[in-house]
Amino acid sequence: MSATDKTSIASEAPAPRVEARAATNTILLCAGGACISSGEESCLQALRATLEKYALQDVVKVVETGCMGMCDAGPLMILYPEGVFYQKLKPSDMEQIVSEHLLKGRIVESKLFVDPSTKVKITSAYDDHPFFTKQVKIATRNMGVIDPMSIEEYIARDGYFALRKVLQEMTPEQVIDTLKKSGLRGRGGAGFPTGLKWELTRKVPGKEKFVLCNADEGDPGAFMDRSILEGDPHSVLEAMAIAGYAVGAQKGYVYIRAEYPLAIERLTEGIKQAKEYGLFGENIMGSGFSFDLEIRMGAGAFVCGEETALIESVEGKRGQPRVKPPFPAQKGVWNKPTLNNNVETYANIPPIILNGPEWFTRIGTEKSKGTKVFCLAGKIKNTGLVEVPIGITLREVVYDIGGGIPNNKSFKAVQTGGPSGGCIPAEHLDMPIDYETLKTIGTMMGSGGMVFMDEDTCMVDVAKFFLQFSVDESCGKCTPCREGNRVMYEILERITNGEGEEGDIERLETLGQSIIDSSLCGLGQTSPQPVLSTIRFFRDEYEAHIREKRCPAKVCRSLIRYHIDESKCVGCTACARVCPVAAISGSLRKPHRIDPEICTRCGSCIEVCRFGAISKITPI
Amino acid sequence: MAKVKSLEELMKIKEKSLKDLQMRDTEKKGKIVVAMGTCGIAAGAKDTLQAIVRELADNKVDDMSVVQSGCMGLCEVEPTVEVHMEGQAPIIYGHVTPEQARRIVQQHILSGKVVSDLMVKKGEI
Numbered sequence: 228m229s230a231t232d233k234t235s236i237a238s239e240a241p242a243p244r245v246e247a248r249a250a251t252n253t254i255l256l257c258a259g260g261a262c263i264s265s266g267e268e269s270c271l272q273a274l275r276a277t278l279e280k281y282a283l284q285d286v287v288k289v290v291e292t293g294c295m296g297m298c299d300a301g302p303l304m305i306l307y308p309e310g311v312f313y314q315k316l317k318p319s320d321m322e323q324i325v326s327e328h329l330l331k332g333r334i335v336e337s338k339l340f341v342d343p344s345t346k347v348k349i350t351s352a353y354d355d356h357p358f359f360t361k362q363v364k365i366a367t368r369n370m371g372v373i374d375p376m377s378i379e380e381y382i383a384r385d386g387y388f389a390l391r392k393v394l395q396e397m398t399p400e401q402v403i404d405t406l407k408k409s410g411l412r413g414r415g416g417a418g419f420p421t422g423l424k425w426e427l428t429r430k431v432p433g434k435e436k437f438v439l440c441n442a443d444e445g446d447p448g449a450f451m452d453r454s455i456l457e458g459d460p461h462s463v464l465e466a467m468a469i470a471g472y473a474v475g476a477q478k479g480y481v482y483i484r485a486e487y488p489l490a491i492e493r494l495t496e497g498i499k500q501a502k503e504y505g506l507f508g509e510n511i512m513g514s515g516f517s518f519d520l521e522i523r524m525g526a527g528a529f530v531c532g533e534e535t536a537l538i539e540s541v542e543g544k545r546g547q548p549r550v551k552p553p554f555p556a557q558k559g560v561w562n563k564p565t566l567n568n569n570v571e572t573y574a575n576i577p578p579i580i581l582n583g584p585e586w587f588t589r590i591g592t593e594k595s596k597g598t599k600v601f602c603l604a605g606k607i608k609n610t611g612l613v614e615v616p617i618g619i620t621l622r623e624v625v626y627d628i629g630g631g632i633p634n635n636k637s638f639k640a641v642q643t644g645g646p647s648g649g650c651i652p653a654e655h656l657d658m659p660i661d662y663e664t665l666k667t668i669g670t671m672m673g674s675g676g677m678v679f680m681d682e683d684t685c686m687v688d689v690a691k692f693f694l695q696f697s698v699d700e701s702c703g704k705c706t707p708c709r710e711g712n713r714v715m716y717e718i719l720e721r722i723t724n725g726e727g728e729e730g731d732i733e734r735l736e737t738l739g740q741s742i743i744d745s746s747l748c749g750l751g752q753t754s755p756q757p758v759l760s761t762i763r764f765f766r767d768e769y770e771a772h773i774r775e776k777r778c779p780a781k782v783c784r785s786l787i788r789y790h791i792d793e794s795k796c797v798g799c800t801a802c803a804r805v806c807p808v809a810a811i812s813g814s815l816r817k818p819h820r821i822d823p824e825i826c827t828r829c830g831s832c833i834e835v836c837r838f839g840a841i842s843k844i845t846p847i
Numbered sequence: 848m849a850k851v852k853s854l855e856e857l858m859k860i861k862e863k864s865l866k867d868l869q870m871r872d873t874e875k876k877g878k879i880v881v882a883m884g885t886c887g888i889a890a891g892a893k894d895t896l897q898a899i900v901r902e903l904a905d906n907k908v909d910d911m912s913v914v915q916s917g918c919m920g921l922c923e924v925e926p927t928v929e930v931h932m933e934g935q936a937p938i939i940y941g942h943v944t945p946e947q948a949r950r951i952v953q954q955h956i957l958s959g960k961v962v963s964d965l966m967v968k969k970g971e972i
Contacts (some may be wrong), residue, residue: 299963355959359968371882371919371927371972373868382857383864450885457884458917489885504860505850511850539934611886611922 249688252283252329258291262301266317267291270302273318277325283821285717287329300340312340336650358609361628363590363598366414366574367614370458375493378500381461387506388423389577390465393472394514396581399429402473406576408584410596415441415532415569416644416673417749418595418662424566427556428474431564436476438467439560439567441537442483442490445529446645447681447696448604449676453602454612456483456490459574460497464520466573469580471518474566479520482537485524529646529700533748534567536702547704548748569674571600592618595661599672605641605679607631615660622656625679636681640764644673644702646693647753649760650686669760671753685782686765687772693717693757701751709743715758723783725846727773732762781843784828788847793818795840802832802841823847876910876958877932882925884918890925892942898945899928902952911956919972927967930955941967 254274258267271291278284300314306324311334313324320338321430327333364370373380381387388576393402407422428436440463446453456463467479483491498520501507506626509517528546530536535549559565575597579587591597601624604610608630615624625631625638632638640650643660649670651658658664680689694716703709715738718731740757746752762769771777778786790809791802796818803811803819810826813819821832821841833841851857881887881896902915919927924941930951931937938961940951947965954960 345871359972362920364972367920370917373916374880374914375917376915377864378863379860380868382860383868387851388854391854396855454884454886454918454920458919479908487885489883489888505852513850536944609921609923612918612920614920634862 237301250285253401254287254289255305255307256289256291257301257303262303265301267302269318270304270316270321273321273326275322281325281330283325283329288689296560297341299594313338314340332735334368355567358611358613358628358630361612361619361623363616364614365587365590366455366462366580366600367458368570368578368613369462370454370612373459376496377457377459378461378497378504378506381459385581386461386463386577387501387504389580390468390506391512392580393469393714394512394516399475402469402580403429405580405584406473409579409587410591410594411572411579411587412595412662413569414571414575414599414674416647416671418672421572424556424568425470425473428564428566430558433488433564435478435561435563436474437560437563437565438470438474438476438479439534439541439555439565439566440467440479440481440483440573441532441534441569442481442487442527443532443537444484444487444570444674445527445532445700446647446674446676446680447693448642449602449674451600451602451612451675453487453490455515455570455574457488457493460490460493461501462574462577463570464494464497464501466576467520468511468518469576470566470568470573472516476563476566477517478521480521480523480541480560482523482525482531482541484527486527491522491524498522499588528702530702530748530750531694533750536748537567538565547702548750550747571675590616592659592661594663599660599675601675601677603629603677603679604683606632606636606684607677607679614617617640617661618659620657620659621651624660624677625656629679632681634680636683639680639682639684640686641680642670642678642693642757643676644671644691644753644756645676645678646696647671647750647756648673649756650680650689650764652764654764667765669756671756683780683782685723685778685780686768687719687723687778687782688760688782689722690758690761691716694719694754697750697754701754705745705747705751707742707745708747708754711746712754714738715742715755718760722769722772723778724785725772725776725783727769729773732766732769735759736762775846779845781845786847787828787843787845788823789821789826789828789830789832790842790844791819791821792840792842795838797838797840799837801835801837805831805835807831850870874910875912875933877930878912878914879956880914880916880931882917882919882927882929883915884922884925886918886922887925887927892926894945895926895928895943895948898948899952902949903956906952906957907954910953921967924967932959933957936970938966939968939972940965 256271278287302316304313304316323335327335369384403422403425412418413420442452508519523541525531525540531540531546533548534555536546540546541560555565555567588596598614599617600614603610613628638653640652642650665672698712698716701708715735718735721727735758739759742755743752768779771779776786781787798816800815808825808827810822811819879899881892883892903911926943927939927941928943929937929939951962954962
């Protein structure tokens, strides 16, 4: 794929790029300086001779290329259509490659290129690294490609062309129709159809309307919005101006947390640059349409990500949710009709306008179109940010893109949707990730945070962590969320302290359901989900804590103790020296002992023991 | 700055900037892109950037442009540095400490040899 092709977004959808080369076999031989000096030329001669020997010279094309990059492993060869990568070639290898690979279709294992970082043999071309190939970049199309402080580079990648098209060629109704046809749904988590939201806001009468961007990203482990704003601020600005035109608003607010200073800096610079070019502000591109934007910084309250609390905060009030209805489309900021979308939703809009709704509907599933950006965090090798077609299986995200679980541990579960979502256990690894399917197992798409957990994670402890987050962040306006979650948290604390009682699980379930049924805002209504979902899939762990006073993952401190195996301990004193509370006693070259009364279960001793003599025991 | 009013004017900016972005017909022989998202900066991208600028200056290299970008997604291997020499596929390096950055300048920029042990990806993202 050439660089020019790459800039048109349409070509970034999964393209049959390997098939295009499949008409015949093509062999690329690296003729970079390093490969030449390590013997590429004699390999080429041997290859040509071998091809002639098998009468393949007319169906196999041999191309000498520039440096492929992995000079240490040269001479190198890539064999298409498969894209198999061979390294450290000698002229004598050519016979085997031609007779085995070309004639019999068997990969010559011994010559395969080995990825230096993962030590994995690569059977496809290097730029087909699974972290990148399974991704389809729409919302993150410019991230890491352009300089976020340069509007020119954004324009070079078709930036502001969608705004131009909208202002000069489309009516607001046509814009809304395009979005409705595209099937785009809100990427903040709930998945409300974006086009419908725009239409509702447009239809409410009123001279003054507002467009909001929700950049109050609060879920633990989520950083999609920050990364988009830091890497490509103009995509959001352009989309907000389009939204303003479509719903009839001249003013917008980006509500962003003050903890994101870099994103704020780049947004501010972006607004300034866009105004200089006449792409923002008064009379945009001479169309008569004006749109201006203000940045409102939030102080970091999680509840301000809830749209009505966000509106309160924009107005300068304490962030607390309002009762719905009226919905923001009817009465939002200053009681005026207001459109509110998430950062990632906006970032999808310019490409949809430029490429048309049909292009977008080709990606994703029947009910969930397009892509979703996910943040991979926790126990996963490739921590980071990925954009994948909706409907991809969790297994592909974990093992192909994410690179699997580190330290040879096994996958236990992943938390999606943050403190509003639930966990997905290993048995559902092959489930497609989309709005509807995730709901059927008690979790949600959420804003895109994925926190991975391995076998060493205690699910009761995880539920307690997320619930504590909800308790801390509850705004306190309604009783179920403020008091109910606190009581649930106390029960969980008892369970993890080994003081759980029969009936606790049922109490959690009943109370959780009441909070869901009676809380005021979306955050309260979903706050018990982490507890309910871990009970659903890992009830046995709860039971072990309550009945056997045992933590199967050996995490809950009150239910474990550290023990030194005297037959393995050589008395090196390493553990005793590192223990911060002097709980370990013993003299040099004699087995040591841990006093469980003093021990704080910090785990420092296990880390330093080179003899594997220390282990955790549960129950005590 | 002239205000953009038409498709043609927008196209002009695009064409001009695209050349810079793709390293075509520019006076520079290449560019170095340092990812400066929060993830990159937290992993030490500012020091890496400084080391690159200094190493280029020390070696009197003035035909390379050094620019920043955002997070490209693989936060695990930050700081990441992309080296794009004219006429060649860009190379993305990961875990680039200041020390490794100097190595990249020496090996890749000055000697034209890819530092394969640091390479994360070849080709466009």
